[in-house]
Amino acid sequence: MSFFDFLEPPLDVERALAEVPELSLARGLSQSPYHHLDTLDHILEVWRRVEVELAEGEVGARVCPEYLEGLRLAALLHDVAKAVTRGEYEGKAIFVAHDTLGAMMVRRICGRLSAGPLCTDIAATLTVLHLKIGFMASDRTDYPPERLVRGAGPFGEELAVLSWADRLAAQGPRLRDEHIECHKNLCREFLEKSRNFGPHPAPDYDGLRAEMSSGIPDPELGYAASRIRLLASRGMGREEAVGIVARTL
DSSP, rough: OGGGGSSSSOOHHHHHHHOOOOGGGGGGGOOOTTTTHHHHHHHHHHHHHHHHHHHHHHSSSOOGGGGGHHHHHHHHHTTHHHHHHHHEEEEEEEEEEEEHHHHHHHHHHHTTTTTOOOHHHHHHHHHHHHHHHGGOOOOOOSSOHHHHHHHHHHGGOOOOOOOHHHTTTOOOTTOOHHHHHHHHHHHHHHHHHHHHHHOOOOOOOHHHHHOOOTTTTHHHHHHHHHHHHHHHHHTOOHHHHHHHHHHHH
């Protein structure tokens, strides 16, 4: 049986927890007043909302069939680091850097499960960027629109689906209808910017492997591709980005 069989709808939750025991730490973990579910149930609701969006297309994303596996894995892992980053500030739960640490955990999990480079690349990229559409219009964001488009690269459509599902899966007492409508508009704006910036070339993992090391495992290759794309989105030249990432693998 393939590891990825459990990601096919309907999600096999028990097997998901067995394959990714890190998720069990999210059970019973409370969140901010913008959420109505504990962290594990929120993650499962995000996964379900991704499937709803794929069927209904409310934000209008055009998900590549080859990227579905990575999107579903990202939905399952995008908050995997919340259990190890939870803190409190003025009595409220906070999860500082759970997106960045989460991508590192995705790397480890995908390595353990021998995921392919594409699936790992998508899951790591979407995990590290899953909050960014919501902050895209803020002057304080570290990912203004063009940088976010570059960082997501060929996975912009999938990022919009995950971001929208994440928003709908948080229906806490502080959430208002205008928050949901605003986020829908941000997702649609991001999709428009991503498409106008494109076309985004598909990842060339064989070429990257030749640049780095012929012996690099597939999950490490996928994670490296994600890191290189994010560094390039910040203005770093490709050769320098490849060198930095190669030294950290």
